[in-house]
Amino acid sequence: WLEKLETYPEFSQFAPGGLRYKDRPDISNILEVKERLKCKPFGWFLRRFKKVYFDGGLVPDKVFHIKDERTNMCIERKGGTKVVLRPCSEQSPGQLWHGANRDTLTNTCCSSFRNWNTDQCLAIDSIGGQLYTGVCSTWGDFTSQWIKLDEATHQLQIAPGAYAKTRSGCIGGQRPKGTDVTLEDCENPNFRQIFKVDDKTGGILEVQSGECLTAANGKFELSPCEIDSDTGKVGGEQKFSLVDFDGKTRIEARDLGPRRPDALC
Known part of the structure; x- marks a missing residue:
């Protein structure tokens, strides 16, 4: 997997022709061991532990904003566990989310939303409660993190699971009338x-x-x-x-x- 890093923009300076190509460390001894032991590619390792990396949402296929259509504001994690609605921004890492955590009904991804590049997932405890984030339960054990987006109604809903099948409710912000x-x-x-x-x-x-x-x-x-x-x-x-x-x-x-x-x- 190491040589594949050369294709990443962050490491382009170490690739052949890059400004720091001559500063590359000598890893020929590591590559020799890799060839001799016929080591598997890194992708094999990820697939070997599919239940963690793919079913748990650690390797997402996309990241996105979660936007409230009425206010045109986006859900943002604002440090710690606080969640707020803020003007949507491409520069705010707190507004980047992806599907995460195993769905206990299907044993595949996803049953919550994870803030990109963190260990924090959206969570809510009960009707009338405050939306917050907590450390993600990759295995999908925390019922407070069972939150899904209904594709038909575009509502963020409290989702049921294998051992709590009657949970219901929608997430939204109370808006001053008028x-x-x-x-x-x-x-x-x-x-x-x-x-x-x-x-x-x-x-x-x-x-x-x-x-x-x-x-x-x-x-x-x-x-x-x-x-x-x-x-x-x-x-x-x-x-x-x-x-x-x-x-x-x-x-x-x-x-x-x-x-x-x-x-x-």
């Missing part, structure tokens, strides 16, 4: 200004966040869309009418309840 909608310059890149009328639900959506325009407390704000399970439509503070007014379109919210009989425009 982001004020204000009048800003159209060229201001820090404000989300693209809206559309959702024909299916009847709500007015802010395109980037997917949140609904909401009339609350005498002002407009953005909040998660609240869709009636029977009608499939938004109602109350998120129900608006587009009214033609003197050749222009006025947005009216009328269904604001008995405490607010007048319309909000």
Whole structure:
């Protein structure tokens, strides 16, 4: 395996033609022993202990960010065991994750997420608990680390295992309800200004966040869309009418309840 390091960018200076090629140590005696004993390649060693290196996720095929679609923030390990949501960054090693730990139901990888190049895996103990990291259980024994991403719903879920098959719950950040909608310059890149009328639900959506325009407390704000399970439509503070007014379109919210009989425009 030693000679294969020459193909790594970090060791290119020691390869033939490199700046430090002449500084290479003499390992001819080691290579002689290797040939005489017909030593296996390093890949054979990794495959020999497949349950540790591959099923345990120590040799991942990729690393990635875990992004919250609502806030556009990424999960980041911030020293020790603390986990936070931070603006996504290619330079932050705390935001690089990969699948890890044996899945006790399939005996293959993976049942958690490991912070790249560390021994720390995502973990959570119970509903209402705080997400944190702990030393990875490569064998998949720590139920607190059984966390999977549902490919259909894109939710981080508390996953079941061989001896805890009824675990359930989703991981998320509690978001303050109501982001004020204000009048800003159209060229201001820090404000989300693209809206559309959702024909299916009847709500007015802010395109980037997917949140609904909401009339609350005498002002407009953005909040998660609240869709009636029977009608499939938004109602109350998120129900608006587009009214033609003197050749222009006025947005009216009328269904604001008995405490607010007048319309909000």
